[in-house]
Amino acid sequence: MSTKVIVVNGPNLGRLGVREPDVYGHQDLETLRRDCTEWGRELGLEVEVRQTDDEAEIIGWMHRAVDEQTPVVMNPAAFTHYSYGLSDAAHMVTDAGLPLMEVHISNPASRDAFRRYSVISPVATGTITGMGFYGYRLALESVAHLLND
Structure with missing residues (x-):
């Protein structure tokens, strides 16, 4: 039996390949x-x-993850920098003992100054940045490792 994991992507990531x-x-x-x-x-x-x-x-997806005991890989995109509501929801995931890996395709620290702060990183299990789509693979590997540890 496999473990369900949700990969959650925030604003503008539906425009990948164009943006x-x-x-x-x-x-x-x-x-x-x-x-x-x-x-x-x-x-x-x-x-x-x-x-x-x-x-x-x-x-809402984060709340359901807690209720259903589902690990999360999340690219919060622009919400990374200011969404305290999302930060609180992410906190609920980790408080429930579930892995929550924060992923960013680019490296926010190497970009605009406003992108250098994350309200998600302090509550995430781990953060992977700047690795492109491969960062999602690393995040999924990290979730699998944490679940088997």
């Missing part, structure tokens, strides 16, 4: 969905990739 390809790459959300599903299968994880531009929807 700033020099920063985010040329691959799209469907490629990310396919890659994460395959990587998860290799790790014995059932991966569901989600994306929304709606902060309330992500918070």
